[in-house]
Structures are given as C-alpha cells and as structure tokens.
Amino acid sequence: MKISFNINGQPQTVDVDGNTPLLWVVRDVLHLKGTKFGCGKAACGACTLHVEGEAVRSCSYSVKFAEGKRVTTIEGLGTKENLHPVQQAWIEEVVPQCGYCQPGFMMATAALIEKVPNPTDEDIDNNIVNICRCATYYRMRKAIHRAAELNQSSKQIDQ
Amino acid sequence: MSNSKSVSRRKFLVRAGIGTLGVLALGTVVFRNPARRKIYELAETIVPPYSGTGTEANLWFEITKDNQVTLYSPKVEMGQGLFTGLAQIVADELDVDVTQIQVIAAATATGIIDGLSTGGSISVASLWQPLREMAATMREMVKSEAAKKMGVEASSLTTSNGIVSGGGKSMTYAEAVADVTKWKLPKTPALRSIKNYNFVGKPVKRVDLVPKVLGDPIFGMDAEMPDMLHACIVRKEHIGATLKAWMLVKQNKCQAW
Ligand code: FES
Ligand code: FES
Numbered sequence: 001m002k003i004s005f006n007i008n009g010q011p012q013t014v015d016v017d018g019n020t021p022l023l024w025v026v027r028d029v030l031h032l033k034g035t036k037f038g039c040g041k042a043a044c045g046a047c048t049l050h051v052e053g054e055a056v057r058s059c060s061y062s063v064k065f066a067e068g069k070r071v072t073t074i075e076g077l078g079t080k081e082n083l084h085p086v087q088q089a090w091i092e093e094v095v096p097q098c099g100y101c102q103p104g105f106m107m108a109t110a111a112l113i114e115k116v117p118n119p120t121d122e123d124i125d126n127n128i129v130n131i132c133r134c135a136t137y138y139r140m141r142k143a144i145h146r147a148a149e150l151n152q153s154s155k156q157i158d159q
Numbered sequence: 160m161s162n163s164k165s166v167s168r169r170k171f172l173v174r175a176g177i178g179t180l181g182v183l184a185l186g187t188v189v190f191r192n193p194a195r196r197k198i199y200e201l202a203e204t205i206v207p208p209y210s211g212t213g214t215e216a217n218l219w220f221e222i223t224k225d226n227q228v229t230l231y232s233p234k235v236e237m238g239q240g241l242f243t244g245l246a247q248i249v250a251d252e253l254d255v256d257v258t259q260i261q262v263i264a265a266a267t268a269t270g271i272i273d274g275l276s277t278g279g280s281i282s283v284a285s286l287w288q289p290l291r292e293m294a295a296t297m298r299e300m301v302k303s304e305a306a307k308k309m310g311v312e313a314s315s316l317t318t319s320n321g322i323v324s325g326g327g328k329s330m331t332y333a334e335a336v337a338d339v340t341k342w343k344l345p346k347t348p349a350l351r352s353i354k355n356y357n358f359v360g361k362p363v364k365r366v367d368l369v370p371k372v373l374g375d376p377i378f379g380m381d382a383e384m385p386d387m388l389h390a391c392i393v394r395k396e397h398i399g400a401t402l403k404a405w406m407l408v409k410q411n412k413c414q415a416w
Contacts, residue, residue: 028389031383033376033380034374034375034376035374036378037380040391073374074374075373077374079373090368091369094368096238096365096368097240098237099371103374
C-alpha cells in the first residue's frame with residue numbers, strides 16, 4: 001500500500017503494509033535511526049515522535065494513519081547549528097547518560113511545552129511518562145523547566 | 160613535574176597524512192591476545208579511507224586538519240561517562256581542551272573474540288597509563304615538528320589548547336604536523352604529576368552530549384549492513400499460551416506486523 005506523508009519537512013511516499021508501525025517505517029525504510037524501539041507496546045516512550053505536532057508512540061501507530069499528515073522525528077527537531085530549546089536545555093543540564101531513551105523524552109517534552117508553556121512539576125509527572133533505564137529523571141525535570149523557559153524567550157525574540 | 164613511576168616502553172604506531180581527515184595518528188596495542196582487536200585493518204573500511212596495511216592496534220587517536228583530536232575507543236560508552244573520562248586523560252597530557260576531543264566508538268571487526276568486554280570498572284584503569292603515554296608522546300612529536308617549522312628549539316616551546324607557542328610565534332597542532340611524512344618516535348616523555356592536571360579529577364561536561372541530543376545513529380541497533388533483514392520478536396498474548404505452529408515465509412511476504 002502506498003502511503004504519503006510529510007516527514008521533517010519533506011514529502012515522502014512509502015510502499016509498505018499499511019499496518020506496519022510507523023516506527024519501523026521511520027527506522028528501516030526511511031533510515032532515520034534517532035527514534036528508538038524499547039518495548040513495542042506503547043509502554044516506554046522510546047519511539048515517541050510527532051504526528052501533526054502531537055506526541056505519538058510510533059511503535060503502536062500504524063503507518064496508514066500517517067497518510068497526508070506531518071511527521072517530525074528527533075532528526076527534524078533541531079540541528080547542531082540550530083538546536084531546539086529542548087535540545088539546548090538537555091545539553092545545559094547534562095541530561096543524557098546512555099542516551100537511548102532521550103529522543104523519545106525530548107519529543108514528548110517538545111510537544112508538552114507547546115501546549116503547556118510553563119509546565120509545573122505536576123504537569124511533568126502527568127505528561128512525561130516515558131521510561132529511562134539510566135534514571136536520568138532528576139536532571140530531566142530540571143531540563144524540562146529550562147526548555148520551557150528557553151522556548152518562551154525564543155518565541156519573544158521571534159515576535 | 161615528572162612521575163616517579165617508570166614509564167613502560169610501548170610499541171606505538173604512527174600514521175601520518177592518512178585519508179583526508181587525520182594528519183597524525185598514534186596507536187598502540189593495549190590488550191593481549193585473544194582480546195586484541197584489529198582496528199587498523201577495520202579502519203580501512205571507514206570513510207575516509209585509511210592508507211597503509213593493517214597494523215594491529217586497538218587504541219589510537221589522531222589530530223585532524225581542523226585541529227581537533229579524534230579518539231577511537233576500544234571500550235563502549237553506555238552512559239557511564241567513559242568517553243568523557245578518556246577525553247580528560249588525553250587533554251591533560253596533550254594540552255588540548257577537553258572540548259577539542261571527539262571520542263568515537265571504534266567498530267568491531269567481525270570474528271574477533273572480545274575477551275575484554277566493557278565492565279568491571281576496568282576501562283579507565285586499563286587505558287589510563289597507555290593513553291597518558293600516547294598523549295604525552297604525541298605532544299612531544301607535535302612540538303618537534305613545530306620547532307622545525309618555526310626554526311626554534313623544541314625545548315623553548317610551550318603548548319596549550321592545541322597551540323604551540325614560543326619566540327613570539329604560534330601555530331596550531333594541525334599546522335605543525337601537516338605534510339609531515341616521516342616520523343621518529345621519541346622516547347616516552349615523563350608524565351606529569353596528577354596534581355598538575357586540569358581536567359582529570361575536575362568536573363567537566365560530558366563530551367557525548369551533542370550526538371545524544373540530535374539522535375545520531377550511535378547505538379548497535381542503528382547499524383545497517385548490506386542486505387540486512389529486520390526481525391522482531393512476537394510474544395504470546397496470554398499467560399500460559401503455547402506455540403501451536405509456525406511457518407517460514409519469504410522475507411518480502413512478511414511485512415505485516
Ligand atoms: S517502543 Fe514504543 S512505547 Fe516503547
Ligand atoms: S539515558 Fe539511558 S535509558 Fe535514559
């Protein structure tokens with residue numbers, strides 16, 4: 001089945017079984033390896049990416065549902081020269097340890113701060129429910145607050 | 160300044176003018192058989208290609224044209240901060256800033272028996288001495304080339320942040336070692352006292368943050384090989400369920416999940 005969507009700003013058409021999880025299309029067909037596989041059961045969040053700006057667990061999201069939509073992966077979040085506020089905050093707070101879970105957390109955070117510009121600790125607890133085997137949660141929380149701050153100031157500059 | 164412990168004599172391997180990236184590379188064998196990895200042989204398959212025959216070395220690093228240092232680690236970084244530790248060790252003897260060092264996981268050659276996995280807190284302990292010796296040796300090699308190019312005595316030169324200076328002149332390490340084709344390995348210089356180190360023992364930011372926040376393909380699972388097939392475990396859906404039958408189908412007929 002042919003499915004067309006926009007990924008990281010580029011139009012893309014893939015020819016796969018429509019029930020293939022978006023994660024495997026992104027990783028194995030489009031060779032974007034930043035999105036990770038953890039559980040395959042929508043339980044860990046390692047595979048989080050954005051579909052129409054919403055955080056989605058791509059291991060449990062059939063590619064056919066992405067038809068005509070806008071998909072963003074970690075590769076499309078920011079670049080080395082132009083880091084997204086979340087990536088910037090993650091570096092400032094030295095969050096990653098092994099790094100495996102981090103793209104999922106960063107994508108979840110990027111979606112959260114668009115909806116809740118100033119998340120409280122409670123907002124974070126309720127919305128960022130990914131799993132980190134290295135247990136970087138403490139620094140992650142600090143980085144989420146910092147990302148929110150950076151995001152707001154970058155928006156003010158834009159205006 | 161000098162370390163009272165006697166410095167062991169090691170066999171260092173020099174590569175100069177390799178590929179388009181490196182301008183000076185130094186390597187050594189730190190593990191004995193059968194754990195030895197043939198990184199040099201493997202390096203020939205890495206882009207940019209390395210010239211020369213496959214001389215065995217399993218720990219090596221190079222100064223690149225943009226005056227950065229690339230260190231190929233035989234040990235795995237899995238969050239424990241090892242790459243940062245290795246960069247700190249190199250920075251203090253080579254006189255570069257820790258941010259000038261990029262640590263890369265050296266790829267494993269196929270069929271190598273790796274009796275030395277990463278673990279047991281031995282990575283830093285086992286690489287500590289050879290890395291310091293290599294870094295100190297490389298620093299002296301850079302200095303003597305700079306001395307020739309500047310027309311001064313090597314002993315009058317000082318090094319810091321990847322720059323050699325003396326007699327009112329200065330040049331980067333990369334400039335000093337550029338176009339040098341013949342190298343003489345000096346005797347391993349005396350290592351510095353640990354209390355004079357600026358990076359070892361001090362808090363520094365991890366050196367592997369950028370690839371990790373960009374989602375770079377740095378994990379085993381991200382590797383792609385020619386004609387590679389992808390497989391996934393299908394687990395039983397109910398407690399107590401047993402396997403009744405299975406079927407082998409051609410790969411291209413098995414795309415549904
Ligand atoms: S891999 Fe998708 S949630 Fe764990
Ligand atoms: S940083 Fe290792 S799993 Fe989160």
